[in-house]
Amino acid sequence: MNAAPSDDAEPLLRVRGLKVHYPIRRGALLQRTVGHVKAVDGVDLDVPRASTYGLVGESGCGKSTFGRAVLRLTEPTAGSVTVAGTDVLALSPAELRRARVSMQMVFQDPLASLDPRQSVEAALVEPQKVHGMPGGPTAWRKRVTELLERVGLPAAAAAKYPHEFSGGQRQRIGIARALVLGPSLIIADEPVSALDVSVQAQVITLLEELQAELGLTYLVIAHDLAVVRHMSRTVGVMYLGGLVEEAATEELYARPLHPYTRALLSAAPVPDPEVEERRERILLQGDLPSPAAPPPGCRFQTRCPWRQPTRCADEPPPLRELTGGHRVACHYAEEIEAGTLRPAASAVA
Amino acid sequence: MTAATTVTAATAEPGQEQPPGRVSGTGRARASWDRLRRDPAAWVGAAIVTAFVVVAVAAPLIAPYEPAGSQWIRQITPSDVPGPSEEHLLGLDSFGSDLFTQLVYGARQSLVIGVVSTLLGLLAGTVLGVLSGGIGGWVDTAVMRVVDIMLSVPALLLAVSVAAMVGRSSTSVMVAIAVAQVPIFARLLRASLLSQRGQDYVLALRSLGLRERRIVVSHMLPNSLGPLLVQATLVLATAVIEVAALSFLGLGDPDPAVAEWGRMLVKAQERLQNDPQLALWPGVCIAVTALGFTLLGESLRQALDPRARR
Numbered sequence: 001m002n003a004a005p006s007d008d009a010e011p012l013l014r015v016r017g018l019k020v021h022y023p024i025r026r027g028a029l030l031q032r033t034v035g036h037v038k039a040v041d042g043v044d045l046d047v048p049r050a051s052t053y054g055l056v057g058e059s060g061c062g063k064s065t066f067g068r069a070v071l072r073l074t075e076p077t078a079g080s081v082t083v084a085g086t087d088v089l090a091l092s093p094a095e096l097r098r099a100r101v102s103m104q105m106v107f108q109d110p111l112a113s114l115d116p117r118q119s120v121e122a123a124l125v126e127p128q129k130v131h132g133m134p135g136g137p138t139a140w141r142k143r144v145t146e147l148l149e150r151v152g153l154p155a156a157a158a159a160k161y162p163h164e165f166s167g168g169q170r171q172r173i174g175i176a177r178a179l180v181l182g183p184s185l186i187i188a189d190e191p192v193s194a195l196d197v198s199v200q201a202q203v204i205t206l207l208e209e210l211q212a213e214l215g216l217t218y219l220v221i222a223h224d225l226a227v228v229r230h231m232s233r234t235v236g237v238m239y240l241g242g243l244v245e246e247a248a249t250e251e252l253y254a255r256p257l258h259p260y261t262r263a264l265l266s267a268a269p270v271p272d273p274e275v276e277e278r279r280e281r282i283l284l285q286g287d288l289p290s291p292a293a294p295p296p297g298c299r300f301q302t303r304c305p306w307r308q309p310t311r312c313a314d315e316p317p318p319l320r321e322l323t324g325g326h327r328v329a330c331h332y333a334e335e336i337e338a339g340t341l342r343p344a345a346s347a348v349a
Numbered sequence: 350m351t352a353a354t355t356v357t358a359a360t361a362e363p364g365q366e367q368p369p370g371r372v373s374g375t376g377r378a379r380a381s382w383d384r385l386r387r388d389p390a391a392w393v394g395a396a397i398v399t400a401f402v403v404v405a406v407a408a409p410l411i412a413p414y415e416p417a418g419s420q421w422i423r424q425i426t427p428s429d430v431p432g433p434s435e436e437h438l439l440g441l442d443s444f445g446s447d448l449f450t451q452l453v454y455g456a457r458q459s460l461v462i463g464v465v466s467t468l469l470g471l472l473a474g475t476v477l478g479v480l481s482g483g484i485g486g487w488v489d490t491a492v493m494r495v496v497d498i499m500l501s502v503p504a505l506l507l508a509v510s511v512a513a514m515v516g517r518s519s520t521s522v523m524v525a526i527a528v529a530q531v532p533i534f535a536r537l538l539r540a541s542l543l544s545q546r547g548q549d550y551v552l553a554l555r556s557l558g559l560r561e562r563r564i565v566v567s568h569m570l571p572n573s574l575g576p577l578l579v580q581a582t583l584v585l586a587t588a589v590i591e592v593a594a595l596s597f598l599g600l601g602d603p604d605p606a607v608a609e610w611g612r613m614l615v616k617a618q619e620r621l622q623n624d625p626q627l628a629l630w631p632g633v634c635i636a637v638t639a640l641g642f643t644l645l646g647e648s649l650r651q652a653l654d655p656r657a658r659r
Binding site: 104 | 362380556558571572
């Protein structure tokens with residue numbers, strides 16, 4: 001929206017204190033709220049223009065809800081979202097509809113995210129029509145043809161229906177649809193996890209090419225560490241509704257500071273048999289706690305191999321910056337890195 | 350599934366030439382139609398329904414005499430009704446009219462009342478279903494409570510009340526049957542819309558900035574109509590039976606010249622022992638017609654269900 005992208009000074013996407021709490025209601029007739037599921041519980045992040053931010057976490061950690069809340073597909077409970085200087089949460093419904101031109105989403109399941117009764121052309125023309133894009137039907141159809149070609153689909157695809165395509169082709173259609181209004185921000189929620197590995201690489205390459213060509217800003221949500229590492233400039237690790245660590249990609253993968261990140265990275269196999277043999281795995285015990293009743297203090301304390309008797313249980317660790325842009329939410333990050341704190345023996349295999 | 354394999358092959362090299370014979374797109378409707386064509390039950394159902402509709406529409410051409418004329422009342426004796434003969438294919442009825450003619454015209458009555466009431470029920474049910482499933486919130490709650498109330502009144506009782514209010518006529522029968530159907534359609538459509546609402550494509554359309562109304566009317570509703578179409582076909586079977594039942598109770602058109610299967614059953618009652626054919630033929634007509642709609646509806650349901658794909 002702004003003419004001059006002033007580098008990292010003004011991030012395209014700025015999120016502050018975003019919370020999505022779902023009320024838990026009881027009672028058949030007179031419903032009362034007995035608690036909240038804190039799906040997203042206070043997330044801050046910045047995504048500079050034309051860069052990619054990768055958000056990782058296990059399923060149920062709230063990363064998808066976060067993506068939807070940023071676009072107000074789920075109404076956030078609190079916080080602020082700014083896209084290119086526009087306060088998204090302050091927009092009226094009509095203003096929000098207009099603002100959607102600049103922020104779009106790519107979904108995980110490309111088949112489910114397309115109306116089965118709409119041909120590809122109809123699906124790509126409709127948003128242009130709804131937003132009154134200039135040029136009329138002829139120009140809209142021309143744009144569809146151009147976009148299909150750009151995402152690597154034949155022109156004949158326009159007349160077909162979603163079920164006639166393969167998974168990879170459908171995701172290309174999903175990407176074309178996200179691009180049709182000319183957005184600057186694209187939130188990709190697990191864009192390749194539903195695809196075959198061979199197709200994943202093609203789709204990732206396509207997303208990267210489009211970013212370079214059109215100056216797009218991506219927020220990529222994924223559980224696959226390799227995908228995020230490949231695509232992102234910055235990576236944020238989410239756990240139980242909150243960000244636990246954030247750093248430049250190489251920094252994060254080379255020097256994970258948060259116990260959760262270390263556990264995640266230690267779980268990924270290494271494509272080198274000798275390194276793989278020596279790889280020390282940190283085993284997490286138990287499951288993700290219920291977001292309806294997150295533990296007090298550090299939200300990771302119930303599964304943390306480095307858990308200390310003090311502070312962890314009663315003091316929530318803030319996301320603090322350790323070294324140049326490396327933020328971590330752990331009281332003992334320095335000690336863990338230095339090796340002065342050892343993990344519980346049962347947790348290392 | 351040759352289509353799927355060729356499409357998959359094209360993935361490896363995007364931009365590849367399309368395989369011949371697949372120039373234009375084919376929707377899911379085509380796939381459903383193919384499944385329907387291979388189902389023998391669909392053929393039987395369709396044949397019965399077609400025959401029923403043809404007979405009803407072309408009744409004056411098919412029937413050899415005027416309906417319910419009591420033209421041969423003199424041949425009727427307290428102990429005997431003439432059976433099949435040269436002039437009368439199925440014999441006479443207890444009032445001295447041609448039984449075959451009566452059956453043919455009865456089809457007309459069943460079709461008109463059945464179809465009109467089902468269309469009324471479908472229309473009203475769709476409106477209520479869209480209101481509750483499309484808008485949600487308190488509108489949903491309010492509409493569903495109204496539907497619950499409608500559901501709590503038995504169709505027969507309702508028909509009797511309607512007839513008491515507006516008098517005996519085929520209109521009151523139609524209204525009664527339609528009202529009884531509204532809750533079925535409304536609930537079905539609501540459930541169908543709610544299941545659509547959770548779909549990613551609805552989220553995608555919202556993220557594209559479409560108005561909620563447009564999403565509901567042009568996307569969710571068309572995707573929810575399949576089950577409704579099936580239900581309408583199945584409900585037609587029930588409607589045919591209900592038309593007969595309501596006429597049997599004497600709630601239909603008061604004009605004795607109007608031939609109706611249910612009323613024929615009433616007339617047959619007192620002579621059931623000596624002349625069971627008087628009840629047999631209208632009974633068979635009702636059963637076969639209902640069976641035809643049920644078979645067609647069931648095979649439609651299977652054809653439209655993507656999980657039934659083999």
